[in-house]
Amino acid sequence: MIPFLTYPLALMALAAVPALAAIYLLRNRFRRRQVSSLVLWQFQVQSKAGGAKINRLQLPLLFFLELLALVLLVVAATGPQWKLPQSARPLIVVLDDSYSMRAVSDNLSAQARAHDFLERLFRHQPPPSTRLILAGGDPRSLGTTAKSWREVNELLSQWQCRAPAAAIDTAITLAAEVDKQQANILVLTDHRPGDEKISNQRLEWHAFGLPLDNFAMVNASRTAFGERDRCLLEVANLSSNAHATKLTVQYGSNTVQSTSILLGAHESQRLVFNIPAEAPLLRATLDADPLAEDNEVQLLPPIRKRVRVQVALANENLAALVSRTLDATGLRAAISENPELVFHETGTAAGSNAWSMAWSTLAATNAYTGPFIVDTSHPLAAGIALEGVVWAAAAATNAPGDVPVIFAGNTPLLSVHEDPLGRRQLTLNLNPEISTLQNTPDWPILFWNILAWRISEMPGLQESNARLGTEVDLKTTGEAVTVTQPDGGKRFFPKTGGELALETPLPGIYSVVANATTNQFSVNVLAADKSDLAACATGQWGKWGEDTEHRLVEASVVWVFGLLALALLTTHLWLVATAKGRS
Amino acid sequence: METALRQALHAGEKLGLRYALQIPQVAASGWTGSRSGRRAGSSIDFQDFREYQPGDDLRFIDWGIYARSDRLTVKLFREEVTPHLDLILDGSRSMNLEDTAKAGAVAKLAALLATAAANAQCTQSVWLSGEGFQRLPNDSLTPSAWDKLVLSSQRTPEQSFEILPPKFRRLGVRVLISDLLWPGEPAQMLRRLRDGAAALFVVQLLARDDANPPEHGNLRVVDSETGGESEIYIDASIAKQYSDNLARLQQSWADACRQYGARMTTLIAENLEDSLGELEAIQLLAPA
Known part of the structure; x- marks a missing residue:
């Protein structure tokens, strides 16, 4: 309970106290005066007692008032801090930011109900300070500490409830770390806690959700399918009863589908259809239900990137084989000027941004039948099995800087090198004439992987x-x-x-x-977990412990000293004005 | 005697040349002098005849009437008298109050009255209170010749009366100059002064500090006569009480004066020359 002085140097102002005392001392000394006779002062002698009374009581009273006011002002100037009992702990509110909080029932969303609850809490038991943490996919703290409901309400404008997930547990952990286990934590969400028995004395979990029936788009895609686009839509009935809804699919002014879908409880239905590649934005909508966010998807045409490939192989048979294989992928551009990928037999690259595929040892005679070591994490090796393959290659080791993707023992069969400009140089150690690779499914897969990797690195x-x-x-x-x-x-x-x-x-x-x-x-909003409102609930779990409601917090008490000094000075003014303290 | 007092006597003497003492008729008796008395006397002014009575001066028998009527008849002449002024000065220290013009005013006023008395062909005696009443040396001469005018007694005039009362001339005009600031009944003092006097005037001479309440603040007042001290805090109410006390004291003297046929006025020492009209108002002085 010892006060802490923020500016102790202000105590130097106490030097004014002796100055005040000196002023009073000089002011109160008796002036000597000779009079003709004390006969006229006889009454004075009697009233002298009265005068002395005023002298010794009123005048010192003024002095002590001034002295006390001076001391109080000096103490106030030091900025004293006192440990005062705080009626409530600070509050950290964890807000469920997932879009399921927007589910509407009786024209009120869970978010609105949680907002009202928070406002009532502030009205009846305002915490000394409040922090807000948004529990979206990742928890995020909203601004700094708010002191009043007005500030909190301002911060709540950032609570949009758009996230596809709510990492509430992570947010609670963050809240506990933010205020070093001192604050009360309030969780506002629409579902029950994972463990309904909350042992944490500082955690209250309030849910404002309702188990509502909901149809939702849970999957949607649009991929290139030759000259057309293939679309996939998956509609789910996320309720415990069978319900029907109407699915409308359109692009531009064309309606692709407008069908009624009847689904049993927790059933889903996939729809796959093709549309022209030149079709613009595709829009699919469901009938209105409590959660509007998951009733619509918009699908843009897939990105069709192709690689300009130059085949500069001297071996005509091999060049023809490679050209055929590249054409079969559908990822090769029609033109080959300004190539982005060059197949050749030398080690030099062509073009400023062209990758190269070097066929290094066409005359190799060592045939490997395995086992082959494949770096499956590499984009070039995705889907490659090499089962029963005879791979003829030169028995050589990889050059410095080359990263092998496929090995046969210690012989690199396919390796990658990145030059200082970021271009990749692939080296294929293969003699196709005595190999069987080009006759297996791994051959087109390898070429697909090469082109797909090149595409993934294009701007x-x-x-x-x-x-x-x-x-x-x-x-x-x-x-x-x-x-x-x-x-x-x-x-x-x-x-x-x-x-x-x-x-x-x-x-x-x-x-x-x-x-x-x-x-x-x-x-698009495609999250079956969040669209499923069946698990939503209303209730309270956990309660802030009574023993944690009182604690000592350092608070500035400057205002106390200031008010006391003001009261003293007002009394002083009144005494002087009414001449009761005139000297 | 202090030089300042001597100078004040000179100033008073000069000032008094403009005035003459007003002599009441009842005072026209006394020693043979320059004024006609109300009784028969030895002047040359014939007044009346009456029959001779044993003891009459044989020189005033009118022998012509005796020859014609065979009766002894004496001639009566108007008595010639010289009126007298008794100046009673308060010689206590309060009349010499420091930092005031009180002592100078006492000397100036006494000299003025003495000169005015001379203008009215009065003789004068100057009595100074102290250890009893004493006449000033050379008091019958002009004021500038007076000596030993010292205002330093610790006795009040009343106490001096008890020790040695003055020997006033009968039917003289008596003027008391004092601040009257002593405790006690003024009646007894006035009765003694009035006894045998043709007229009695009381001039209260106060310093401005005596008349006006002091300034606010803490004051240690010292009695100039007894040396007694008192520490007092002066404020508006105390100043009012002081004024009330002074007014009450003056009222008691005024009442006593009225009782004994005396006339009283109050003068402020620092404002003496401008207040001489007050002396004319009580018929003590008249322009010469």
């Missing part, structure tokens, strides 16, 4: 449709990028390092402007 978006909350990769050449979100918000990246992972916090169409080129991608 631009990698995909045009994404799920809410995932990241969309954007390859750049270092130029500035501007991203426009569905709500109109813009994000500007002045310089990029070749690759950018774009966040998708909102569903809708995003525009990406890079190098004077505009690309779009669509983000």
Whole structure:
């Protein structure tokens, strides 16, 4: 309970106390005066007692008032802090930011009910300070500490409930770490806690959800399928009863489907259909239900990137084989000028950004039948099995800097090297004349992988449709990028390092402007877990312990000393004004 | 005697040349002098005849009437008298209050009255209170010749009366100059002064500090006569009490004066020359 002085140097002002005392001493001394006779002072002698009374009581009273006021002001100037009992602990509110909080029942969403509860809490038991943590896919603290409901309400405008998941447990852990186990934690969500028996004395879990029937799009995709696009939609009935809904699929002014879907409890139905590749944005909608967010998906045409390939092999048979295989992938561009990938037999690359595929030892005579060691984590090795393959290769070791992808013993059969410009040089140690690789399914798979890897490293978006909350990769050449979100918000990246992972916090169409080129991608709410409202509940779990409601907190008590000094000075003024303390 | 007092006597003497003492008729008796008395006397002014009575001066028998009527008849002449002024000065220390013009005013006023008396062909005696009443040396001469005018007694005039009362001339005009600031009944003092006097005037001479309440603040007042001290805090109410006390004292003297046929006035020492009209108002002085 010992006060802490913020500015102890202010105590030097106490030097004014002796000065005040000196003033009074000089002021109160008796002036000598000779009078003709004390006969006229006889009454004075009697009233002298009265005068002395005033002298010795009123005057010192003024002095002591001034002295006390002076001391109080000096103490106030030192900025004293006192450990005062705090009626309540600080509060940290964990807000479920998932879109299931937007499910509406009786015109009120769980989010609105939680907001009202929080406002009532502040009205009846306002905490000394409040922090807000949004529990979306990742927990995020909202601003600094708020002291009043007005400040809290301002921060709550960022509580949008758009996330596809709610990492509430992680948010609770973060809350516990933020205030060093001192604050009360309040969780506002729409479902029960994982463990309904909450032992934490500082945690209260309030749920405001209702188990509602809901239809939702839980899967949607649009992929290139030759000259057409193949679309997949999956509709789920996330309720305990059979229900019907109407699915409408359209692009532009064309309606692809408008069918009624009847699904049993917890059933889902997939719809696969093709649409022309030139079809613009495809929109699929379901009938209105309590949760509007998962009733619509928008699918943009898939990104069709092709690689300009130059086959510069001297062996005509081999060149023909490679050309045929490349054409079969459908990923080869029609033209070969300015190639992005060159097949050749020498070690030199062609073009500024061209990758090369070097056929190094066409005359090799060692035939390997396995076992082959395949780096399956490498993009080139995806799907390659090499079962029963005879691979004729030269018995050589890999050059420094080469990363082997396929081995036969210590002989590298396929290796990759990255030059200082970021270009990749692939080396294939294969003599096709005495090998069987080109006759196995691994041959087109290998070429697909080569082209797909090259495409993945080309500038631009990698995909045009994404799920809410995932990241969309954007390859750049270092130029500035501007991203426009569905709500109109813009994000500007002045310089990029070749690759950018774009966040998708909102569903809708995003525009990406890079190098004077505009690309779009669509983000859809596709999360079956969050669309399933059957587990939503209303209730309270856990209660803040009584023993934790009182604690000592250092608080400034300057105002106490200031008020006391003000009261003393007011009394002083009154005494002087009424001449009771005149000296 | 202090030089300042001597100078005050000179100033008073000079000032008194403009005035003459007003002599009441009842005072026109006394020694043979320059004024006609109300009784028959030895002057040359014939007044009346009456029959001779044994003891009459044989020189005033009108022998012509005796020859014609065979009766002894004496001639009566108007008596010639010289009126007298008894100046009673308060010689206590309070009349010499420090830092005031009180002592100078006493000397100046006494000299003025003495000169005015001379202008009215009065003789004068100056009595100074102290260890009894004593006449000033050379008091019958002009004021500038007076000596031993010392205002330093610790006795009040009342106490001096008890020790040695003055020997006033009968039917003289008596003027008391004092601040009257002593405890006790003024009646007894006035009765003694009035006894045998033709007229009695009481001039209360106060310093401005005596008349006005002191300033606010803490004050240690010292009695100039007894040396007694008192520490007092002065404020508005105390100042009012002081004024009330002074007024009450003056009222008691005024009442006593009225009882004994005396006339009283109050003068402020620092403002003496401007207050001489007060002396004319009580018919003590008249322009010469």
